[in-house]
Amino acid sequence: MKVRLAQLLLEKSYIEGEVVLTSGKKSDYYFDCKQTALHPEGAYLLGNLFLDMLPENISGVGGMTLGADPLVTAVSVVSQVRGRPLPGFIVRKSPKGHGTNQYLEGMANFAPGDRVVLLEDVVTTGGTLLKVIDRVTDAGLVVAGVHCVLDREEGGADTLAARGFVLRAIFTRRDLLAAGSASHEAG
Template structure:
């Protein structure tokens, strides 16, 4: 499954060439995981591989809209199919301006103190995840894991670790390239 996901990610989500990232940093590649996560096989693979990384005490998954939306849905469905159902939640970029005026959607499926995992498509500096952690904790949930499809290895894991949140990842850039292009055994 990991090798197949790597191939799909390289085909649909990975683009070589100079780009400016959300963080303002320059990079020699762009990774748009949504292209793979919104493809049926890609969603199935991502859902299962992220689910496999979750600690046993996690009861639900969530993340910042828009990047995490297909991820949390895929993991929630995979969890149900694997007899460990986990509800999902989405964290808004801005509080809802009416009704309950909340940041989290899907919160009614959780109890205060529930341990949840935060999902992210790609981690560069970790800034988005630190914002999400604050909002999730303010809503009464406990962040028990932070999981990403791709860790760019550009400081995000270290920033999260400083706050006590080790980053779990399906791939780093080097691991993604290696998994998609395995070397024949000699």
Template sequence: MDAVRRTLAKLLYEKSYIEGEITLTSGKKSDYYFDCKQTALHPEGAWCIGTLFLDLLRDVDVQGVGGMTLGADPLVSSVTVLSHLAGRPLPGFIVRKEAKGHGTGRYLEGLGNFAPGMKVAMLEDVVTTGGTLIKACERVRDAGLEIVAVCTILDREEGGRENLARAGYDLLPVFTRAELLSAAKA
């Protein structure tokens, strides 16, 4: 897995890591931005992300994966496809930002592949404060699923892990910012 981690770090650094002042979703100012979608939508990047998320979940009793649209869409897709190839099929779901205004009116898409009480992992590209992720977790719990893991590609180490812990979730990151920069430059 070390080689996959190094490859992903280099891709993330080249395609997704941007230095310069930016305003984050949380409203905070930052001296860097992490646009994970650039890497998650790259063929090798998607493979690396799916492989590393599956590795994080190898010892977790999980029956599916999901996350908040739009950032988690490619993450969920890569994990579901690679899980099938690995012989451990994990269906996926996507959490909408707003309930669907027509049809079923649901917050979650893909629930037809799940039964109430199934154990799932939440996937996220970047965690800063964890606020958006906690809201998504509440919607997943309200839909009757049990969250047993919360995984992210990058933990910015800006309070998200602690906020998630207060909400009852342990964060499993592929990288912290320091780890990403170190691995990318190795």
């Protein structure tokens, strides 16, 4: 599954060329995970791989809209199919301004103190994840882990570690390129 996911990510989500990232940093590549996460096979693979990484004692998964939306959905659907149903929640960038005026959507599926894992597509500096952790904690949930598709290895893991969280990634850039080239040579 991991090798096939690497193929899809390199085909659909990995683009070489200079770009400016959300963090403001310049990079020689862009990783648009949504292209793979919104593909049926990509969603299936991501859902399965993330589910396999999750600790047993959690109540669900969530993450910041928009990057985490398809990841959360994929894990939730695959978890149901595999007999380990885990609901999901989405963290808004800002409260919707009406109704319950909350940052988190999907809270009817959770109780205060529930342990959850945050999902993210790409981690660079970890700044966005710190905001998400604060919002999730403020909503009464306990963040039991942080998982991502791609760790760019540009300080995000250290930022999270300083707050007591371990970042677990399906791939680093180096891992992704190695898995993709290995599958290309085998094919």
